[in-house]
Amino acid sequence: MTESLEASFFRHEYGRLVAMLSRRFGVHHLDVVEDAAQNALLAAVESWPKGTVPENPSAWLYSVAYRQCAGELRRRTRANALQDRFGLSSPGATEESQAAFLAGDVRDDLLRMLFACCDEAIPIESQLVLALKTLCGFDVREIAERLFTTEANVYKRLARARNRLRELELEPGDLDTSELVARIPRVQAILYLLFTEGHLSSHTEGPIRRELCDEARRLTELLAGHPLSATPETFALLALMFLHGARLPARQDGSGGLVLLEEQDRALWNHDEIHRGLSWLSRSAEGASFSRYHAEAGIAAEHCLAPSFRETRWDRIVECYELLDRVAPSALHTLNRAIAAAEWRGATAGLAVLEGLDPPSWLAGSHLWSAVLSDLHRRAGHTELARTYRDSALAAAPSPAVKAALQRRLGGI
Numbered sequence: 358m359t360e361s362l363e364a365s366f367f368r369h370e371y372g373r374l375v376a377m378l379s380r381r382f383g384v385h386h387l388d389v390v391e392d393a394a395q396n397a398l399l400a401a402v403e404s405w406p407k408g409t410v411p412e413n414p415s416a417w418l419y420s421v422a423y424r425q426c427a428g429e430l431r432r433r434t435r436a437n438a439l440q441d442r443f444g445l446s447s448p449g450a451t452e453e454s455q456a457a458f459l460a461g462d463v464r465d466d467l468l469r470m471l472f473a474c475c476d477e478a479i480p481i482e483s484q485l486v487l488a489l490k491t492l493c494g495f496d497v498r499e500i501a502e503r504l505f506t507t508e509a510n511v512y513k514r515l516a517r518a519r520n521r522l523r524e525l526e527l528e529p530g531d532l533d534t535s536e537l538v539a540r541i542p543r544v545q546a547i548l549y550l551l552f553t554e555g556h557l558s559s560h561t562e563g564p565i566r567r568e569l570c571d572e573a574r575r576l577t578e579l580l581a582g583h584p585l586s587a588t589p590e591t592f593a594l595l596a597l598m599f600l601h602g603a604r605l606p607a608r609q610d611g612s613g614g615l616v617l618l619e620e621q622d623r624a625l626w627n628h629d630e631i632h633r634g635l636s637w638l639s640r641s642a643e644g645a646s647f648s649r650y651h652a653e654a655g656i657a658a659e660h661c662l663a664p665s666f667r668e669t670r671w672d673r674i675v676e677c678y679e680l681l682d683r684v685a686p687s688a689l690h691t692l693n694r695a696i697a698a699a700e701w702r703g704a705t706a707g708l709a710v711l712e713g714l715d716p717p718s719w720l721a722g723s724h725l726w727s728a729v730l731s732d733l734h735r736r737a738g739h740t741e742l743a744r745t746y747r748d749s750a751l752a753a754a755p756s757p758a759v760k761a762a763l764q765r766r767l768g769g770i
Contacts, residue, residue, distance in 0.1 A: 370398065370414075370415060370418055371394055371395075371398060371494045372467055372491070372492040372493055372494055372572075373415070373466065373467060374390075374393075374394035374397065374398075374418060374419060374422050375387075375390055375391060375394050375470065375491055375492060376466035376467045376469065376470040376492060377419060377466050378390040378393060378394065378419075378422060378423065378426055379470055379473070380466055380469060380470070381423070381426075382426055382430065384470070384473050384474075384522050384525075385522055385523045385524075385525065386426070386430065387491065387519055387522055387523070388519065388523075389426055389429050389430060389433075390422075390426060391491060392425070392429075393422040393423075393425040393426045393429070394422050396421075396422070396425055397418045397419075397421040397422035397425070398418065400421055401414070401417070401418060401421075467492055467572075467576060468544075468576050468579050468580070470488075470491075470492055471488055471492060471544050471547055471548075471576070472532060472537060472540050472544060473532070474487045474488045474491070474492070474518070474522075474547075475488075475540040475543035475544055475547070476521070476522070476525065476540075477539065477540075478521055478525065479517070479518050479521050479522075480514070480517070481543060481546075482504070482506075482514050483514040483515070483517045483518035483521075484518065484543055484547070485500075485504065485546065485547055485550060486500055486504070486511055486514040486515050486518065487514075487515060487518035487519065487522075488547045489503070489547065489550060489551070489554075490511075490515055493551050493554075493569070493572075495554065497511045497512065497515075499554060502755055503550055503553065503554055504550075505719035505720070505723075506719070534585065537585050537586075538585055541580070541585070541586045541588070541590075541591070542590070544580065544586075545577075545580070545590060545591060545594055545650070548573045548576055548577050548580070548594065549573075549594060549597075549650070551569055551572065551573040551576075552569070552570055552573035552574065552577075552597075552598050552601070554566065554569055555567065555568070555569030555570035555571075555572075555573060556570055556601050556602075556605070557759075565605060565608060565609055565615075567605060570598070570601075570602055570605065573598060574595070574598045574599070574602065577591065577594055577595045577598060578595060580595075581595050581637075588644070588646075589640075589641045589642070589643065589644035589646050589648070589651070590641075590646060590648045590650055590651075592637050592638075592640045592641035593637070593638065593641035593648060593650035593651040593653075593654045594650040594654075595634075595637045596634045596635070596636075596637035596638035596641055596650075596654040596657075596658075597634075597650055597653050597654040597657055598634075599630050599631070599633045599634030599637060600630075600631060600634035600635075600638075600654060600657035600658055600660075600661050601657055602627070602630055602634075603626050603627040603628070603629075603630035603631045603634060603661060604621065604626050604627075604660070604661070605627075606625045606626065606627060607621040607622050607623065607625040607626055608621065614758055614761050614762065615758050615759065615761070615762040617762060617765070617766060618660070618666060619666040623665070626661070631661045634654070634657070634658070634661070635658060635661075637654075638651075638654050638655070638658055641654070647680070647684060648684060649681055649684050649685040651680075652677050652678070652680045652681035652684065652685075653677075653681065655673075655677045655680075656674050656677045656678065656681075659673050659674050659677070660674075669700070671697050671698075671700045671701035672701050674697040674701075675694055675697045675698055675701060678690055678691075678693055678694035678697060679694065682694070688714060688716045688717055688720050689720055689725070691710065691711065691714055692711070692716075692720070692725065692726065692729055694710055695707040695708070695710035695711045695729065695733070696729055698710050699733055699736065703736075704733045704734075704735075704736035704737040705737055707733045708733050708734070708737060711730070711733075722753065723753055724749075724750045724751075724753040724754045724755065724759065724763065727746045727747070727749035727750035727753060728746070728747075728750040728763055728766070728767065730742075730746040731743045731744075731745075731746035731747040731749075731750055731767050731770070732766065732767060734746060735747075735767070735770050740770060743767075743770045744770050747763075747767040747768070747770055750763050750767065751763055751764065751767075
């Protein structure tokens with residue numbers, strides 16, 4: 358197996374294996390399912406020499422993982438009872454008839470599992486950790502980076518969620534319509550985080566993970582096509598993904614480094630995706646609701662529609678950030694509003710937005726906070742302060758690619 362195929366399978370297949378096996382054996386056996394999925398992938402790495410990958414690698418992985426699950430559960434319970442409950446005749450038999458889960462409507466295994474993970478008995482923080490780790494293949498460090506918490510907290514939340522699922526003995530097909538509707542905002546939040554990690558990854562292998570963006574968008578399109586979750590919020594989230602995704606081809610240079618927005622070749626932007634994003638944004642305005650996804654999609658639309666960085670309607674972006682801060686208050690949104698204000702009215706205006714703001718510890722210690730302050734102070738002529746914040750930003754950079762981009766932007770102080 359080639360290195361690229363190996364990486365692709367670890368990223369694409371792990372979540373699918375967990376989702377398919379959980380549907381078959383039950384979410385309360387998640388520990389067995391995860392072990393089986395991991396071992397199947399390891400077996401593939403060890404047994405597929407270069408040039409002899411099976412004709413259907415996904416089916417091979419599922420077969421290996423299925424057999425391990427079945428064997429382990431047989432050792433845990435009486436074989437006859439397991440046979441009656443799960444029909445463990447062969448892996449192929451599980452695909453002959455698809456049971457109607459999630460009120461008979463949602464047909465994608467990963468999406469079913471996302472709804473199952475979003476049980477109200479599990480704290481939202483633990484729901485996010487469980488879904489990101491189990492279904493999306495994030496490691497603990499990446500989750501901690503995205504949720505602005507410690508790795509120790511991630512482990513605790515993960516254990517709490519898994520224990521709760523075992524207690525509930527939840528089956529994805531047990532969810533009725535009211536439970537599905539109640540869980541939609543949590544599913545949207547998970548898909549938003551999945552896309553965000555792909556769009557600006559904390560992973561050391563690269564700043565952009567296109568496959569995560571594609572997977573998040575695919576699942577969100579399923580949400581948008583489902584009668585229960587075809588809501589303005591879902592449409593706005595999908596618009597956001599298309600508008601950000603359209604600019605991905607211009608966000609990396611030939612060596613894989615990040616290209617800043619003002620340096621991007623806008624001819625490389627995918628205009629078909631921009632049009633699709635604007636279409637979804639238009640649909641999101643049909644209802645009376647307004648969410649953070651509407652505000653963020655509006656910001657992305659302004660960037661996509663601007664002829665150039667200098668000609669961007671920064672006043673409109675400032676307005677969008679003000680709206681965003683109303684529906685989802687966050688010091689991070691205030692920081693971004695300061696950036697837009699500086700482009701609109703100068704660095705002094707940007708610093709004025711931050712005046713009196715006491716950032717939470719997770720933001721004050723991040724590269725984002727220090728990088729913005731370094732840039733604003735540099736532009737305002739405060740050289741010493743700019744250097745101090747620059748050094749802090751470089752020290753806190755989450756990946757080599759991000760650090761390189763910061764050095765290019767801030768290194769000339």
